[in-house]
Amino acid sequence: MGRYKRPEIKLVPVPSPNIIPERDVDKFPVLEALNLGIDFGGLTAVEEFNMAIGCTEIAGLIGPNGAGKTTVFNLLTKVYQPTRGTILLNGHDTYNMNTVQVNKAGIARTFQNIRLFSNLSVEDNVKLGMHNHIKYGMWSGILRLPAYRKGEKQAHERALELLSIFDMQDLASQRAGSLPYGAQRKLEIVRALASGPSLLLLDEPAAGMNPSETDELMENIVKVRDAFKIAIMLIEHDMNLVMGICEGICVLNFGKIIAKGTPSQIQNNPEVIEAYLGKKKEN
Amino acid sequence: MKRISKTAHSNLYTYGFVIIAYAVLMLITATGGISSSLKGQLVPICAYVVMAVSLNLTVGVLGELSLGHAGFMSVGAFTGVVACISLEALIPLAPLRMAISMVIGALCAGMAGALIGIPVLRLRGDYLAIVTLAFGEIIKNIINCLYVGTDSRGLHISFLTNSDALNLGEDGRVIIDGPMGISGITKISTFTTGIILILVTLFIVLNLVNSRSGRAIMALRDNRIAAESVGIPVTKYKMMAFVISAALAGAAGTLYAMNYSTIIATKFNFNTSILILVFVVLGGLGNVLGSIIAAAVLTVIPELLREFDDYRMLVYAIVLILVMIATNNAVFKSMLRRVLGKIRPSITKDVKEGP
Numbered sequence: 001m002g003r004y005k006r007p008e009i010k011l012v013p014v015p016s017p018n019i020i021p022e023r024d025v026d027k028f029p030v031l032e033a034l035n036l037g038i039d040f041g042g043l044t045a046v047e048e049f050n051m052a053i054g055c056t057e058i059a060g061l062i063g064p065n066g067a068g069k070t071t072v073f074n075l076l077t078k079v080y081q082p083t084r085g086t087i088l089l090n091g092h093d094t095y096n097m098n099t100v101q102v103n104k105a106g107i108a109r110t111f112q113n114i115r116l117f118s119n120l121s122v123e124d125n126v127k128l129g130m131h132n133h134i135k136y137g138m139w140s141g142i143l144r145l146p147a148y149r150k151g152e153k154q155a156h157e158r159a160l161e162l163l164s165i166f167d168m169q170d171l172a173s174q175r176a177g178s179l180p181y182g183a184q185r186k187l188e189i190v191r192a193l194a195s196g197p198s199l200l201l202l203d204e205p206a207a208g209m210n211p212s213e214t215d216e217l218m219e220n221i222v223k224v225r226d227a228f229k230i231a232i233m234l235i236e237h238d239m240n241l242v243m244g245i246c247e248g249i250c251v252l253n254f255g256k257i258i259a260k261g262t263p264s265q266i267q268n269n270p271e272v273i274e275a276y277l278g279k280k281k282e283n
Numbered sequence: 284m285k286r287i288s289k290t291a292h293s294n295l296y297t298y299g300f301v302i303i304a305y306a307v308l309m310l311i312t313a314t315g316g317i318s319s320s321l322k323g324q325l326v327p328i329c330a331y332v333v334m335a336v337s338l339n340l341t342v343g344v345l346g347e348l349s350l351g352h353a354g355f356m357s358v359g360a361f362t363g364v365v366a367c368i369s370l371e372a373l374i375p376l377a378p379l380r381m382a383i384s385m386v387i388g389a390l391c392a393g394m395a396g397a398l399i400g401i402p403v404l405r406l407r408g409d410y411l412a413i414v415t416l417a418f419g420e421i422i423k424n425i426i427n428c429l430y431v432g433t434d435s436r437g438l439h440i441s442f443l444t445n446s447d448a449l450n451l452g453e454d455g456r457v458i459i460d461g462p463m464g465i466s467g468i469t470k471i472s473t474f475t476t477g478i479i480l481i482l483v484t485l486f487i488v489l490n491l492v493n494s495r496s497g498r499a500i501m502a503l504r505d506n507r508i509a510a511e512s513v514g515i516p517v518t519k520y521k522m523m524a525f526v527i528s529a530a531l532a533g534a535a536g537t538l539y540a541m542n543y544s545t546i547i548a549t550k551f552n553f554n555t556s557i558l559i560l561v562f563v564v565l566g567g568l569g570n571v572l573g574s575i576i577a578a579a580v581l582t583v584i585p586e587l588l589r590e591f592d593d594y595r596m597l598v599y600a601i602v603l604i605l606v607m608i609a610t611n612n613a614v615f616k617s618m619l620r621r622v623l624g625k626i627r628p629s630i631t632k633d634v635k636e637g638p
Contacts, residue, residue: 077512103514115509117502127495128502132514134495138523141494142487148494155495195513 027055028091030106030199030231031076036085038075045071046255049085053199053248058225059233060246062266064275068255069235070112073201077109078102090198104132108197110188112204112235118177122168122187125176126159129194162190165227166220182213186220193224200224202234206241214238218245243267251275294489297572301485304579305478312474320586328582329477330356330539333484335562335578336571337531340488342560343569344497345524346504347404348412350556351419352532355392357551359533360540361426363388364465365458367541369433377471381541385480385534392533395422396526404521419556426548431459464547465540472541480538481575484531488571491527500524565606 029052036049046068053059061069074080076087078099087094089105097105108129117125127134134155136147163169166186171179176187185205192200205221206214218241225232236242242249243263251259251266253275259266266272308325311317334356341349367384374380403414430441434455441449449457459465491497499520502510511517540546562581566573584602588595609615 079508099511100514100516103512109512111509111512115506115512117505117509119505120498120501124498124501128498128510128515129513131495131499136495138491138494138496141496142490144490151495191513 029053030055030090031233032086032088033072033076034086034088036072036075036082036087038071038080038083044255046075046252047084048256049075049252050257051250051260053231053233055198055231056225056229057231057248058221058246059231060242060249061233061235061252062237062239062242062249063252067252069252070203071255072252073109073203073235076102076201077107103195103197106196106198107201108192108195108199109201110185110192110203110205112207114181114184114188116176116184116188116191118175120176121172122163122174122176122179123156123159123172125187125191126162126194127155129191130155130158130196133194133196159194162194165193165224166190181208185209186217189224193228198230200230200232202232202236204235204237206236206238214241217241221245290493293572294485294493297485297489297575298482300572301478301481301575305474308474320589321583324582324586325474326472326477326542327539328579329474329481330535330542331559331562331578331582332481332575333477333535333538334532334559335566335574336481336484336488337528337535338559339563339566339569339571339574340491340524340528340531342563343567343574344492344504345500345521345528347521347525348408349415349525349528350412350553350560351399351415351417351422352528352559353551353553353555354415354419354422355396355529355532356536356539356555357419357422357426357548358395359385359388359392359536360546360551361429361459361465361536361548362391363533363537364468364540364546365431365433365438367471367537368456368458368465368468369438371469377469378476381471381476381537384541385537388537389530389534392536393526393530395533396529397522399529400522400525404518404525416553416556419551419553423548423552426459426464427462429459430457430461432457462547462549464545466545468541468544468546470542470544472538477538480534484534485571487527487531496520496523561603565603565610 032052033049037047038045049072051059061072063069071080075082078094078097078101089102089107092105094102094105117128120128134151136145136151139145140147140151160169160172163172166189168183168186168190171183176184179187185208189200189202189205202221206217209217221232221234222245224230234242234246243266246263249259249261249263249266250257251269251272258271258275259269261269308317312322312325334352338349338352341347341352363384366387367380370380370383374383399415399418403411403418406414428442430449432439432449432451432455434452436452439449439451439455449455451457492501499510499515500523502515503517503520507517536551558581559578562578563574565581566575566577581603585595585599588598591598
């Protein structure tokens, strides 16, 4: 893929109407998507996607199946290179970045179909999340230099600390693939958190969880946001969860944003109701 | 902390196994209880063990299929021997010369690995296998057309012609004579050198696997997309595993070549690559001790089967099939587990914890 340098564009942060209502208006948004779009061949999957997320906001991205929600996540993390538009992460254009660089710049994500390192232990999964924060190289590792011991000791302690958010520290030595489904989802969140993001993208975190697990997850998402002071954006079909914890919601249908606003605004929006339930028959 | 000590434990078993095997074999050799044909196999076995462990790093730990591992062995063998012959006057001490030759062989093979890795590691799965296979053949053919000689003015290299084109001085000596390979090598490989190389290889591979870099390499094997999403640079770690694997194969090549008086490029052909892959697969992907045992046993078996004469390879094939059936058989596995469980209780515990 050719990554040529694009001429610098002067970008003026555009305040609302393109912005989901923010918790922290006084601060620069952590993420801004300006006129984002992608075509696959002749098919336009996402277009005119505009939004901004505040530094410590919990934002929801909802919409019917096939609306392009996961595609938006893939655009933000540069799994796909956008055809149009700009992504500003903490004020920096991510145009020339790839997935790895975007993660280093501050976006971590989870996946709709769980993607753990299933043959490795739970602890190793978390340590891999903090890969770029462990400071020793290949030779220290092979020759077991003091840097190795220090780095591994710190990583071990930090991993257990992160796992304790979800009460999983006792599972640290288990194989990640052998965990029950709900625990795997939680582990994926811990791994993403371990990479020290300023924005966490959660792709259907509650999928496959029972109501009590979902309640626990809701509490934990808020807890994570408060403890780490980061922004969280989630795709979710469980409306209880979305309406319960999201401060701003963005509704996507056929690749376009059809509504943005607070949970109560979204609940009463006729277009949203139409997208989910269909149009009333006219006679 | 418990888990770290557990892997350290199993690593100790691997080192211990090699050292005990060495002690036992030295004892048998000293008392004369070993046939001369088997004695001649000791150094090749060491070389194959190193090859298997290093290929296991690419196939088992990184999860990429490489069919050209003999190519790196070849690079290491020829550069190592050329280095050894050139240094003969400079360093009279054989073990030191051997060690330096192995390091040079490893460096050259590592460089070849890096050179191949740059284009090849962008490919995945079958394509990578095909390209590495082609690479092995290319190396073989290049060395077949290579003439290298040495005289008081230094090394002379020539392609495609014959050894006369080297313009050697009166004191000159042809080292690589095209398709005739290298002849007149002073055999300075010993079983002890081989065992030391195995231990160094184990040290590098096991420590790498249990470090930050090794975790990243295994993460690429398990889930490349997830690895990228947490900021692990894919090409860097693929390259790391591939180059280290190639360098170790190069050292093994030097060890192997210095055990014979003549060595030709066609020895390191596709069949050798496949043979080593068989060691790795039968020993278990990612299982280092398994690779060691498989390489040793499968090198010895053809020797032991000499009495079957023409049917030797047939019996060999049957043994391979039986091993594969046995290791996939649930009854056999549980039996093995019961036996091993008495020696090492942690094994049965591990299995119960599994899925």
